[in-house]
Amino acid sequence: MAGELNKLSDKRLKNLQGTSRQNIEFIADGAGLSAKCSKVGGISWVFTYRLVGKKLYRVTLGNYPDMSLKLAREARDKCRSWLADGKDPKMQFNLTMEESLKPVTVKEALTYWINEYATNNRTNVERHKAQLEKHIFPYIGKMALSDCETRYWLKCFDRIKRESPVAAGYVFQMCKQALKFCRVRRFAVSNWLDDLTIPDVGKKQQKRDRVLTDYELGQLWTAANNQNFFSPYYSSLLIILITFGCRSQEARLSEWQEWDLEQWLWTVPKEHSKSGEKIIRPVPLQIRDFITELNKNTKNTGYVLGTLKKSEAVSQTGRQMHKRLEQVEPWTLHDLRRSLATKLNELGIAPHVVEQLLGHSMPGVMAIYNRSQYLTEKLDALNKWIERLDVLSGMHENVVILNLKKVIS
Incomplete structure (x- = not known):
């Protein structure tokens, strides 16, 4: 031969x-x-x-x-x-030539992932789009995916890394998943990111363990209920976040059609839920008047908070709130979720009820066979939680009011 x-x-x-x-x-x-x-x-x-x-x-x-x-x-x-392999070489060769003559670009591949997967499976898809538009498309978006070697991708990630190593790792992970999706679906093939890991391009997001103290929670609860401290949007947002321990996106995207003001239930649809499952939360007695008044003020907009703000703007404002309250240790809006979980456990609320309130997926066979929403238990837990917040906000009433007046003036 x-x-x-x-x-x-x-x-x-x-x-x-x-x-x-x-x-x-x-x-x-x-x-x-x-x-x-x-x-x-x-x-x-x-x-x-x-x-x-x-x-x-x-x-x-x-x-x-x-x-x-x-x-x-x-x-x-x-x-x-x-x-x-039993394939006709002429047909396969012509297909290969078509691909090489009109190659799939980086932007087309990532957009394919956005449209065919992320839109229906990622609640933060708008954030994905914004990051690609800012960090990837202007630099390598027009390049043929097959020609976009590792060094070109690294230039993009290094550019992000100079400002935020965690964001660089996040964008890298997103792009790597997108290219795998394209490869599995036979839309386009690229293996240039396969050998890289997050430490190669940036940093992994560290798991946070920040839990607000009783004093901080009491001060924040007082401020959220003070119409003159935060803007109406952020006052309402904080009350909902602190009360339910929900994700900020669940409150930010919430529409009035999700709220049953007769049965007093808030049903987060699966498209707004990170777990992909709907979340049903009862509305505690103590904030029903607040929800009723909020409905009068914002019902015509369709959105519970009266408008739809971008997640980046809401997160950035949330990261600055501790400064307005003259609190030393920083916290984020997501830390309010962890704080609720911790405090409810301290109040003796059953762990599975806490997990249901947070909207976490149930483990193992419980997710298959136990479809109960524990509405009675969740309502009891939230009523106790609001009572606790009212106690905390009044426990240091003089100091809290003094701080608020100082900042407002």
């Missing part, structure tokens, strides 16, 4: 090129590859094969010297591989 291969050479091809002849000639290189020499001296590469029976088929691979002898042999080997 080795003697049948590689019969041609670059020297011979140069001598053949440009030489006129009376008839078209096929000069074999071996294993199905031939140089087709036209009457006027042109040379093209042809692969000859059989699929079924004795009939011969040919596929033109390219023209010499645009396609070198080396590349022609590589194309021949690829055709033989397709043939061994």
Whole structure:
């Protein structure tokens, strides 16, 4: 077999090129590859094969010297591989050529993931879009995905890393998942990120353990219920976050159609839930008047908070709230969730009830067989929680009011 291969050479091809002849000639290189020499001296590469029976088929691979002898042999080997898999080399070659002539760009691949997966499965899809528009598309979005080597991706991640290593790791992980999705769906193939991990491009987000103290919670609860301290939007947001321990996006995206003001239930739809499951929370007695008044003020907008703010703006404002309250240790809006979970456990609320309030997926077989919403238990827990907050806010009443007046003035 080795003697049948590689019969041609670059020297011979140069001598053949440009030489006129009376008839078209096929000069074999071996294993199905031939140089087709036209009457006027042109040379093209042809692969000859059989699929079924004795009939011969040919596929033109390219023209010499645009396609070198080396590349022609590589194309021949690829055709033989397709043939061994029972695939028609001509059809596969044409598909490959279409892909190379009109390659999928980085932007097209990532947008495919956004449209076909993230939109229906990621509650923070708008954040994904914003990050891609800011950090990826302006720099490598127009590049062919197959040509976008690791070094080009790293330039993007390094640019993000200079400002936020955690954000760099987040964007990298998102892009890596998107490319895997495209590869599995056979939309486009890229393996340039496969060997990288988050530490290679940035940092993993550290697990936070911040829990607000009783004093901090009492002070914040007083401020949230003071119409002159925070803006109406953030006062309402804080009351909902502190009361239910919900994710900020659940409150931010909440619409009045989710709220049953007769049964006093708030049903977070699955498209707003990180777990992909709807979350039903009873409204505690102590804040029903607040919800009723809020409904009067914002019902015509459709949104519980009266408007739809971007998640980045809400998070940034949340990170600054401790300063307005003159609290030393920083906290985020998500820390309010952890604080509720911790305090409810301290109040003796059953762990499974706390998990249900937080909207966490139930573990193991409980997720399959236990479909109870524990509404009675959740309402009892939230009523006790509000009572506790009222105690905490009044426990340091003089200090709290003094601080609020100082900041307001």
